[in-house]
Amino acid sequence: TQLLEQSPQFLSIQEGENLTVYCNSSSVFSSLQWYRQEPGEGPVLLVTVVTGGEVKKLKRLTFQFGDARKDSSLHITAAQPGDTGLYLCAGDNTGTASKLTFGTGTRLQVTL
Amino acid sequence: GAVVSQHPSWVICKSGTSVKIECRSLDFQATTMFWYRQFPKQSLMLMATSNEGSKATYEQGVEKDKFLINHASLTLSTLTVTSAHPEDSSFYICSATSPSGTDTQYFGPGTRLTVL
Numbered sequence: 001t002q003l004l005e006q007s008p009q010f011l012s013i014q015e016g017e018n019l020t021v022y023c024n025s026s027s028v029f030s031s032l033q034w035y036r037q038e039p040g041e042g043p044v045l046l047v048t049v050v051t052g053g054e055v056k057k058l059k060r061l062t063f064q065f066g067d068a069r070k071d072s073s074l075h076i077t078a079a080q081p082g083d084t085g086l087y088l089c090a091g092d093n094t095g096t097a098s099k100l101t102f103g104t105g106t107r108l109q110v111t112l
Numbered sequence: 113g114a115v116v117s118q119h120p121s122w123v124i125c126k127s128g129t130s131v132k133i134e135c136r137s138l139d140f141q142a143t144t145m146f147w148y149r150q151f152p153k154q155s156l157m158l159m160a161t162s163n164e165g166s167k168a169t170y171e172q173g174v175e176k177d178k179f180l181i182n183h184a185s186l187t188l189s190t191l192t193v194t195s196a197h198p199e200d201s202s203f204y205i206c207s208a209t210s211p212s213g214t215d216t217q218y219f220g221p222g223t224r225l226t227v228l
Contacts, residue, residue: 035219040203040221040222040224041221041222042116042118042205042207042219042220042221042222043156043205043219044219045216045217045219048216088155088156090156099146099158099161100146100158100217101158102148102155102156102157102158103155104154104155105154105155107153
């Protein structure tokens with residue numbers, strides 16, 4: 001069974017702070033995705049990384065895929081209350097996103 | 113584009129009854145649909161993979177006779193929870209992939225099931 005461990009599990013910070021969420025596995029993935037999920041809703045795709053060492057930026061969010069394609073990180077700069085939610089990484093090792101393994105999740109709360 | 117809907121958004125039922133949840137791809141044809149279950153404050157766990165016109169493939173530990181999946185058309189998959197028990201209470205989420213493009217999974221908004 002492939003496991004994707006995320007850390008931290010829960011993070012409560014104030015507006016303006018920076019944070020990093022980690023997603024680690026012992027398995028190699030052909031691609032890795034990051035999602036944000038709000039209560040009572042389905043997850044929304046933020047980014048897909050496919051190349052080892054790849055870095056992608058989405059406004060204040062920076063995503064990195066490890067060189068060995070076993071781990072990834074999400075860095076948020078100057079967090080805002082609107083960033084609050086459950087962040088999930090999901091790995092695909094089939095090359096077609098036909099079967100995703102979701103990480104354990106990181107619940108982020110950003111307060112004023 | 114690439115919108116997936118679920119119906120109902122929430123449902124409450126009595127123990128022993130069956131509940132059907134629908135997953136529809138609104139603006140694309142989905143050759144493959146996935147069903148996930150999410151318990152409170154936990155991540156998504158894949159239950160089964162559903163391909164149009166064929167039997168669903170269930171993940172280890174998921175009872176196929178309890179969670180009936182029917183993917184009768186390219187835009188509709190249904191999950192029926194049979195003889196529901198309180199431990200089946202959960203958030204059920206479907207996703208769909210399009211045969212064209214990047215095989216990205218598009219997620220529905222989820223269905224909250226509460227079994228009394």
